[in-house]
Amino acid sequence: MSSWAPTKYKTTNWPSYNDSLKQRGSLSIFFDPEMVWAPPPSGKRGRQQQFSDAA
Numbered sequence: 291m292s293s294w295a296p297t298k299y300k301t302t303n304w305p306s307y308n309d310s311l312k313q314r315g316s317l318s319i320f321f322d323p324e325m326v327w328a329p330p331p332s333g334k335r336g337r338q339q340q341f342s343d344a345a
Contacts, residue, residue, distance in 0.1 A: 301307050329338060 328340065331338065
């Protein structure tokens, strides 16, 4: 009984393929200095909440 062999694809556009590989590892992050990083004190006991609605 023969085993299944994965399909092999041949790349025909190498410049585009190389550019796409470079972009795959790219991650752009933008920081807004106007965004509030911590909430104002609530006046209640306990730890302040550290989550933000900006995410």
